[in-house]
Amino acid sequence: MNPADPAPPAVSAAVSSTSRGEFLAGLAAVGPLLLGAIPFGLIYGALAVQAGIPPLLAIAISSIVFAGSAQFMITKLVAAVTPGSLIVLSVFIINLRHALYSAALAEKLAHLPVRWKVVLAYLLTDEAYAAAIRRFGDDENPRNDPALRHWYLLGTGFGLWFIWQLSCIAGVVLGGRIPDAWSLDFAGTLTFIAIVVPLLKDRASVTAMLVAGVVAVLAWGLPHKLFIVVAALAGMAAGVLMDRQRSSA
Amino acid sequence: MNLWQTMLLAGLATFLIRYSFIGAAGRIDAPAWFRHMLRFVPIAALTALIWPDLLIEAGRLQLWPLNPRLIAGLIAGVVAWRTQNIFLTIGVGMLALWGIQWLL
Numbered sequence: 451m452n453p454a455d456p457a458p459p460a461v462s463a464a465v466s467s468t469s470r471g472e473f474l475a476g477l478a479a480v481g482p483l484l485l486g487a488i489p490f491g492l493i494y495g496a497l498a499v500q501a502g503i504p505p506l507l508a509i510a511i512s513s514i515v516f517a518g519s520a521q522f523m524i525t526k527l528v529a530a531v532t533p534g535s536l537i538v539l540s541v542f543i544i545n546l547r548h549a550l551y552s553a554a555l556a557e558k559l560a561h562l563p564v565r566w567k568v569v570l571a572y573l574l575t576d577e578a579y580a581a582a583i584r585r586f587g588d589d590e591n592p593r594n595d596p597a598l599r600h601w602y603l604l605g606t607g608f609g610l611w612f613i614w615q616l617s618c619i620a621g622v623v624l625g626g627r628i629p630d631a632w633s634l635d636f637a638g639t640l641t642f643i644a645i646v647v648p649l650l651k652d653r654a655s656v657t658a659m660l661v662a663g664v665v666a667v668l669a670w671g672l673p674h675k676l677f678i679v680v681a682a683l684a685g686m687a688a689g690v691l692m693d694r695q696r697s698s699a
Numbered sequence: 700m701n702l703w704q705t706m707l708l709a710g711l712a713t714f715l716i717r718y719s720f721i722g723a724a725g726r727i728d729a730p731a732w733f734r735h736m737l738r739f740v741p742i743a744a745l746t747a748l749i750w751p752d753l754l755i756e757a758g759r760l761q762l763w764p765l766n767p768r769l770i771a772g773l774i775a776g777v778v779a780w781r782t783q784n785i786f787l788t789i790g791v792g793m794l795a796l797w798g799i800q801w802l803l
Contacts, residue, residue, distance in 0.1 A: 482785040507702060514710035519748055524709070534700035534708075541709040545716050547744035553720040554737050560724035571718035576745065636768065636796055637789055639752045640775050642745040644788035647779035649742050662743040663750035667760065670751050678747045685743025686736045693735070 469601040476605020479581040486641025487518065487577065487610060488617045493634040494521050495621020501529035505622050512618040516611065517575060518638060520544045521618075543679045551579040555603070558586055562600055570600060573607025580645050581606040653696065658689030765803065771796035 491512070498508035503525070515521055520541045527537050551574055559567060582603045621628070628634060650656050662685025669677035700708075720727070753772040754760060761769065775792030782788070 485786055485789050503702065507706065511706050514706050515713050517713055534705035537705050538708045538712060542712045545713045547740055548717045549719050550737050550740040552717050556720040556724040559721055567721050571721045572714055574717040633796055637793060639749055640789040640792040642749050643772060643775050644779050644785040646742055646745050647776055648783045655739065655742055658739040658742045659746045662746040666747040666750045667754050670755055681747035682744040685746060686739040689739035690735055
């Protein structure tokens with residue numbers, strides 16, 4: 451992982467990956483992201499109870515929806531007594547970005563049986579995608595075996611799922627006992643920052659970030675959290691346009 | 700629609716989004732412009748969640764330089780850029796927020 455590491459001894463060239471090894475490597479890769487997921491799950495659980503969601507449902511949502519930012523939004527919408535149809539629409543909108551993760555991984559998972567695809571799609575989150583795409587794109591890693599990639603993705607997805615359930619349950623149980631002054635919800639935003647910043651490698655990606663950010667703030671007042679979709683589309687379009695402009699120049 | 704039904708529908712919608720292209724692999728191919736856009740999706744979608752959290756508090760734009768979330772977010776951004784370390788980014792960001800809140 452660390453480019454500063456000395457070249458591995460020749461023996462390790464003979465290392466052959468196993469499904470179990472890849473699963474464990476996936477678990478390990480998602481480890482650092484858990485530091486953001488745990489406080490985010492805790493605060494979700496606490497906010498859900500405070501919003502009047504029954505504890506059992508609050509816990510079930512973590513398995514049914516399994517999407518941090520969407521769950522966070524749900525607590526705000528339920529607290530504001532939003533109609534159910536608008537809650538479903540908002541969740542759909544905020545989770546639309548996962549369609550693009552799905553497209554990015556589709557080719558790499560095309561050979562798998564349907565049951566694998568269902569499980570991996572269910573477990574597909576920002577964090578699992580970020581960990582997996584870094585590995586899948588690393589063609590020089592001798593352990594990046596295309597035939598075993600799904601085990602790696604399962605490791606990242608399951609690791610996140612398991613810790614997410616535990617921290618949401620803990621949040622529900624602790625309820626309102628977590629002081630607001632801790633600002634634990636900020637850990638979720640910090641996780642997003644830790645994912646986005648390393649992706650800012652060229653002018654087009656920086657442009658996408660700036661445009662998405664400015665549009666999000668300007669469009670923030672739109673109903674049904676539409677600012678998320680509007681800003682995301684604007685940022686993506688800006689990135690594509692910047693790439694085109696540079697390649698034609 | 701009660702809350703349980705609402706959440707089941709929200710969960711189904713989320714799953715179908717995630718399954719869309721994975722499930723259709725080989726039959727529906729994403730067009731080139733769509734694939735090109737893929738590169739910017741995590742950046743744009745997550746930034747759309749980050750900026751309002753740093754800049755908007757209680758429904759108001761907080762551009763003043765002593766906004767604790769803005770300062771802590773910028774510090775975390777620098778840490779992420781210099782170290783590419785998720786632990787450090789979150790740890791330093793939270794400490795910065797608590798420190799600034801304590802100072803102000």
